[in-house]
Structure formats: structure tokens, C-alpha cells
Amino acid sequence: xxxxxxxxxxxxxxxxxxxxxxxxxxxxxxxxxxxxxxxxxxxxxxxxxxxxxxxxxxxxxxxxxxxxxxxxxxxxxxxxxxxxxxxxxxxxxxxxxxxxxxxxxxxxxxxxxxxxxxxxxxxxxxxxxxxxxxxxxxxxxxxxxxxxxxxxxxxxxxxxxxxxxxxxxxxxxxxxxxxxxxxxxxxxxxxxxxxxxxxxxxxxxxxxxxxxxxxxxxxxxxxxxxxxxxxxxxxxxxxxxxxxxxxxxxxxxxxxxx
Amino acid sequence: xxxxxxxxxxxxxxxxxxxxxxxxxxxxxxxxxxxxxxxxxxxxxxxxxxxxxxxxxxxxxxxxxxxxxxxxxxxxxxxxxxxxxxxxxxxxxxxxxxxxxxxxxxxxxxxxxxxxxxxxxxxxxxxxxxxxxxxxxxxxxxxxxxxxxxxxxxxxxxxxxxxxxxxxxxxxxxxxxxxxxxxxxxxxxxxxxxxxxxxxxxxxxxxxxxxxxxxxxxxxxxxxxxxxxxxxxxxxxxxxxxxxxxxxxxxxxxxxxxxxxxxxxxxxxxxxxxxxxxxxxxxxxxxxxxxxxxxxxxxxxxxxxxxxxxxxxxxxxxxxxxxxxxxxxxxxxxxxxxxxxxxxxxxxxxxxxxxxxxxxxxxxxxxxxxxxxxxxxxxxxxxxxxxxxxxxxxxxxxxxxxxxxxxxxxxxxxxxxxxxxx
Numbered sequence: 274x275x276x277x278x279x280x281x282x283x284x285x286x287x288x289x290x291x292x293x294x295x296x297x298x299x300x301x302x303x304x305x306x307x308x309x310x311x312x313x314x315x316x317x318x319x320x321x322x323x324x325x326x327x328x329x330x331x332x333x334x335x336x337x338x339x340x341x342x343x344x345x346x347x348x349x350x351x352x353x354x355x356x357x358x359x360x361x362x363x364x365x366x367x368x369x370x371x372x373x374x375x376x377x378x379x380x381x382x383x384x385x386x387x388x389x390x391x392x393x394x395x396x397x398x399x400x401x402x403x404x405x406x407x408x409x410x411x412x413x414x415x416x417x418x419x420x421x422x423x424x425x426x427x428x429x430x431x432x433x434x435x436x437x438x439x440x441x442x443x444x445x446x447x448x449x450x451x452x453x454x455x456x457x458x459x460x461x462x463x464x465x466x467x468x469x470x471x472x473x474x475x476x477x478x479x480x481x482x483x484x485x486x487x488x489x490x491x492x493x494x495x496x497x498x499x500x501x502x503x504x505x506x507x508x509x510x511x512x513x514x515x516x517x518x519x520x521x522x523x524x525x526x527x528x529x530x531x
Numbered sequence: 532x533x534x535x536x537x538x539x540x541x542x543x544x545x546x547x548x549x550x551x552x553x554x555x556x557x558x559x560x561x562x563x564x565x566x567x568x569x570x571x572x573x574x575x576x577x578x579x580x581x582x583x584x585x586x587x588x589x590x591x592x593x594x595x596x597x598x599x600x601x602x603x604x605x606x607x608x609x610x611x612x613x614x615x616x617x618x619x620x621x622x623x624x625x626x627x628x629x630x631x632x633x634x635x636x637x638x639x640x641x642x643x644x645x646x647x648x649x650x651x652x653x654x655x656x657x658x659x660x661x662x663x664x665x666x667x668x669x670x671x672x673x674x675x676x677x678x679x680x681x682x683x684x685x686x687x688x689x690x691x692x693x694x695x696x697x698x699x700x701x702x703x704x705x706x707x708x709x710x711x712x713x714x715x716x717x718x719x720x721x722x723x724x725x726x727x728x729x730x731x732x733x734x735x736x737x738x739x740x741x742x743x744x745x746x747x748x749x750x751x752x753x754x755x756x757x758x759x760x761x762x763x764x765x766x767x768x769x770x771x772x773x774x775x776x777x778x779x780x781x782x783x784x785x786x787x788x789x790x791x792x793x794x795x796x797x798x799x800x801x802x803x804x805x806x807x808x809x810x811x812x813x814x815x816x817x818x819x820x821x822x823x824x825x826x827x828x829x830x831x832x833x834x835x836x837x838x839x840x841x842x843x844x845x846x847x848x849x850x851x852x853x854x855x856x857x858x859x860x861x862x863x864x865x866x867x868x869x870x871x872x873x874x875x876x877x878x879x880x881x882x883x884x885x886x887x888x889x890x891x892x893x894x895x896x897x898x899x900x901x902x903x904x905x906x907x908x909x910x911x912x913x914x915x916x917x918x919x920x921x922x923x924x925x926x927x928x929x930x931x932x933x934x935x936x937x938x939x940x941x942x943x944x945x946x947x948x949x950x951x952x953x
Contacts, residue, residue: 346950347950350946350949350950353851355851355945355946355949356946375855375856376855376856376857379850379853379854379855380853380855382851382852382853383852383853384853387852388851388852390949394844394845394848394949396538396541396845396848396849397545397845398541398542398544398545399541407849407852408852408853410533410534410537411534411849411852411853411854411858412853413534415534416533456852460852
């Protein structure tokens with residue numbers, strides 16, 4: 274079912290049901306147009322991204338690869354509303370990020386986007402389950418029995434059901450990263466963005482995290498965009514985007530090269 | 532709010548020693564401040580009690596209101612008319628209250644007046660053997676004075692009644708008696724401004740605790756002072772009045788002025804210099820002690836700045852998944868208020884315990900020569916207002932310190948931190 278029209282809230286709800294409730298949706302989750310980003314000041318300023326156009330459809334599992342310094346993370350931060358482009362636009366769920374204020378942008382990040390970083394970035398004073406529930410707390414929820422059960426279920430899905438009460442320091446690196454994945458999913462996001470999520474993991478743990486992403490994508494039709502150096506990840510994703518010197522130079526879908 | 536409180540609590544609980552030290556700093560500042568205020572206020576209350584015991588609450592002065600008005604009018608005219616005056620334009624402006632007996636009768640009829648007595652002050656030189664000391668003889672009506680002040684209770688040796696028994700009796704201030712080397716039963720010689728001499732017998736030694744009385748004053752019968760000053764039997768330097776109330780005397784003061792036609796002062800006006808001195812000392816002390824609280828506030832700012840620097844990455848993460856700037860600010864302001872509030876609570880408790888202890892087991896001092904008030908025991912005023920006020924000040928300082936520190940937290944740009952951490 275394609276949902277269109279000006280009411281993006283309705284559209285988002287439909288999308289969400291599409292992702293997590295079984296209804297099939299195909300509108301683009303993310304649309305970026307002519308994204309340009311310069312970093313540094315004065316003589317040291319350089320253009321990291323140069324006119325990126327990108328559309329991610331609902332349910333896609335895409336990877337973004339490129340050499341160090343090619344602008345992968347910068348692009349991811351722009352797409353996630355953590356950074357502002359010098360030119361161009363990003364729209365998630367039909368809403369242009371540039372049109373909303375700082376607090377509304379924070380709310381959008383909370384409700385529409387899940388982030389997984391190279392480092393787990395768990396809050397050390399909180400248990401695994403509390404870390405997972407934190408995005409719900411940010412919007413005043415997370416205290417109900419249902420929310421609690423949802424957090425436990427997510428921990429179960431990442432294989433840490435019995436680690437709910439452990440503090441991050443009591444978990445291994447792989448376990449910490451899996452908690453971070455569960456946290457990114459707790460708000461049932463429209464889009465899951467991951468910045469080298471296995472960059473700090475050994476190959477065994479990296480494989481576990483990959484399988485987890487793949488399973489989430491298949492089970493929930495979760496839209497995922499992963500920045501990675503991992504060739505195996507890239508080869509097994511539905512769509513492979515290549516970035517070089519701030520330009521998108523390749524876009525391959527299941528053997529089809531665009 | 533629950534999330535904000537939860538995050539704030541975890542931040543504080545994760546650094547128990549640092550949090551405890553910060554709380555201890557605030558608690559110490561609050562406790563010291565409260566104790567100092569209690570001490571200074573205690574001193575003021577002590578002085579006031581002493582003063583009120585031995586001084587009239589209202590004093591009718593020789594200065595006639597009519598004379599004052601006449602002088603003012605003439606002074607104004609003289610500016611333009613080049614009027615030259617060889618003496619004040621009143622027939623007799625010696626500083627005495629004339630017709631004192633009739634005035635006291637009128638004053639007794641004023642509602643709120645409990646006691647009235649006439650007094651006459653005479654500047655004399657008192658001598659005992661070869662020792663001579665300048666002094667003030669305050670002539671009083673011994674029986675009437677009992678209705679006006681508690682001077683009789685301040686007689687440490689001998690008795691106030693001796694003044695009634697002996698017309699030439701004198702109750703001498705303790706320090707003055709010491710300097711003269713005189714005791715009860717000794718005979719002194721007083722020489723007044725007119726050159727007239729009068730022999731007096733010491734019937735009592737008074738210790739009021741106030742330097743002005745104990746160092747240079749002797750109480751005698753009214754007639755003795757009148758005689759040494761060359762005044763008539765119906766003249767005095769003041770009429771002393773006791774009112775039912777101690778405070779809020781302004782309406783009664785005005786009424787007495789209207790009834791007598793003389794200027795009337797309350798005890799607070801008469802002692803304004805001393806009271807002002809105590810208030811100034813108190814204010815200076817409060818300011819100095821207040822700095823302890825400010826330093827404690829800086830401790831909170833320091834503690835929060837440390838947390839914020841340490842938690843910059845966590846703040847970025849919180850912001851990345853939806854915490855607003857206001858929520859981040861609230862997390863740290865809550866921490867500041869929690870540290871300040873806990874410190875204020877402990878400080879109030881500590882101060883209450885210290886005040887209770889030193890009230891039960893007071894510190895005593897040796898009396899000092901020449902002191903305005905003989906303060907021989909640490910007297911602490913314990914007023915719940917101090918606690919509420921100083922705790923509120925501590926909370927305000929804590930909140931300001933937190934806001935100062937938290938500016939950095941709200942300026943955290945998630946992407947910059949996350950990019951740096953990656």
C-alpha cells in the first residue's frame with residue numbers, strides 16, 4: 274500500500290505499521306537532495322560532501338562504503354539530523370529536517386531514527402535494560418509494563434535476555450554493541466542508521482551483529498543504512514552505496530549496478 | 532521529570548566521594564553562616580535586653596518643641612534679613628525639664644504608660660581618698676524608678692533601698708567603684724559644675740553589664756543631683772517613662788510629645804549609635820561568612836563542570852536520541868539543587884546541634900575593660916527564620932552555580948562529540 278499526501282504524521286504511522294505491523298509500504302523513508310557539507314574553517318576548510326542525492330525506500334537494507342575520509346560518517350550524521358548541511362536538504366518521513374527547530378528535530382530523532390555507533394556509547398550508570406529504554410524515557414514513556422516488556426523482548430532478540438540488569442561494564446564489547454542495537458530499535462524507528470557498528474568488534478562478534486541487523490530487517494522490514502568497512506557486510510546487503518571524495522559514485526542493488 | 536531525576540541521581544551516585552565532599556562544603560558554609568548569625572543576633576539581643584532592663588523605654592527630654600520651632604523660624608528669617616543674635620531668642624533654654632511634677636502627672640494619665648519617674652543628671656568629680664574620677668550622678672526617685680527600670684536588680688552589693696534610707700546614699704557603677712577603690716559604706720565627695728561639694732555614702736554597687744552605666748555613673752537621690760547642678764526642686768534633665776510594650780512605641784512617643792510639649796525619644800533612638808554599631812558589625816560578619824557559602828557554590832559549579840566535561844559524550848548521546856537542551860539543562864540543575872539542598876539540610880541540622888550544645892554548655896569570657904557591654908557568656912539566638920533564609924540562599928547559590936556550569940552542557944553539539952569519539 275502506498276500512502277501519499279500532505280499528512281506526514283499519518284504517513285509515518287502507516288510506515289511504522291508497515292515496518293513493524295506487517296503492512297507493506299514502499300514510499301521513500303529518506304530523501305536527500307544535493308547535500309553539501311564543508312568542514313573546518315578558513316584555509317583549512319574542505320568540502321567533505323559534494324552534492325549527494327540519495328533515496329532510501331522502506332524496508333531496504335543498504336550499506337555505504339568508501340575509503341577513510343570519503344565523508345561516510347558525515348553523510349550519516351546529516352541524514353540522521355545530527356548535523357546540518359551547508360546546502361541541500363534531507364527529508365525523513367516526508368518532513369524536511371531544515372524546516373524544524375532544534376527541539377522538534379530532537380523529537381524527530383527520537384521517534385523516527387535509531388542510531389548505532391562504532392562505539393556502543395551506553396550510559397555507564399544504567400543497566401542494559403535501562404539503556405535500552407532510555408529513548409522511551411526521553412519522551413516521557415518507558416515506565417509502563419508494556420514498555421518494560423518490549424525492552425526485555427528486544428534484549429532477548431539480541432540474545433541478552435538474561436543480561437537486563439547488568440551494567441555496561443559487566444558486558445563484553447559484543448554484548449555492549451548488541452545492547453546499543455536494542456536501544457536503537459526501542460522506539461520502533463522508521464530508519465536505523467549505523468556508523469561502522471562492528472568497527473570495534475572481533476570477527477565473531479561482528480558476524481553476530483550482522484546477523485542481528487539482517488534478522489531485524491527481515492522480521493520487521495526495518496529500513497537500515499549502515500556505514501561500514503566490512504566487505505562481507507557490503508556484499509550481503511540489499512543495496513551497496515559507494516562514496517568517494519564526497520561524491521556518491523556507485524549504487525548497486527542485488528547485482529544490479531546503478 | 533522522573534527521567535531527569537533518575538539520570539541526575541545516577542550521575543551523583545556514580546561519584547559518591549566527590550558528591551559527599553561537595554555536600555560537605557555546602558553544609559559547612561550553611562552551618563557556619565547560621566551559627567554566626569545566631570551569635571551576632573544573640574549579642575544584639577543580649578545588649579538590647581540589658582539596655583531595656585536599665586533604661587527607660589521612653590524619655591521626655593528638656594528640649595521643648597515650641598523652642599525648636601521658634602529657633603527654626605528665626606534661623607530661616609535670619610538668612611534673608613541679616614538678623615544678628617547675641618543669644619538664643621528664648622528667655623531661658625537651660626537643658627532642664629521644668630514643671631516636672633505636673634508633667635509626670637499628665638504622663639501617668641496617658642494609656643499604655645506603666646511608670647514615670649523624674650531624673651536629673653549632674654556632671655561631677657567623685658573622689659575617694661586621694662583618687663578622683665569624673666562621673667555622672669543620675670538623680671532618681673528611688674521608689675518611682677522601680678516602676679520604670681530594673682536598675683534595682685542590677686545592684687550586686689549593698690541595696691537599692693539604701694537610697695531611700697539615706698538621702699546622701701549613692702549606688703555606684705561597679706567599674707567606677709573599682710577605680711575609686713570604694714566599697715559599700717565608704718564615703719565619697721562629689722563636686723558639681725557649680726563648685727558645690729556634697730558628701731555621699733556608698734549604699735550599693737551596681738553591675739548593669741553596660742559600660743556607660745558601670746564605668747562612669749552613680750545613682751543618687753533626685754534632690755542631691757538637683758542641688759549639685761543648681762537646679763530647682765521641680766526640675767530634671769529628663770522624665771523617664773515605662774510603657775506596656777517594648778516595640779512599636781512611635782504612637783505613644785507622639786502622644787507623649789503632644790501631652791508634654793517636649794521632645795520624646797524611644798530607647799531605640801536614645802541608643803541608636805550602639806544599636807547601629809552592632810548592626811554594622813553584624814552585617815560585616817554576615818558578608819564575610821556569606822563568602823563561605825559562595826565558595827561552597829563554586830564547589831558545586833566545579834563539581835558539575837567536572838561531571839559535564841566527563842559526561843560530554845553521554846550528553847551527546849542523550850541529545851542524539853531525543854533529549855532536548857532544556858532536559859539536559861534540567862538534569863544538571865537538578866544535580867546542583869540536590870547537592871545544595873542536601874548540604875543546606877545537613878548544614879541546618881549541624882547548626883541546630885551546635886547551637887543547642889553551646890546553649891546547654893555556654894562558652895564564658897572574662898569581662899573586658901571599656902567594653903560597650905559586659906559580654907561574659909556566648910549568647911546564641913536561635914530563630915527558625917535564619918535556617919529558612921540561609922537554606923534558601925544556599926539553594927539560590929547552588930542553582931546559580933549549576934546554571935553557570937550547565938551552559939557548557941547545553942552547548943554540546945552531538946555530532947562534534949560523536950565525530951571526535953569515533
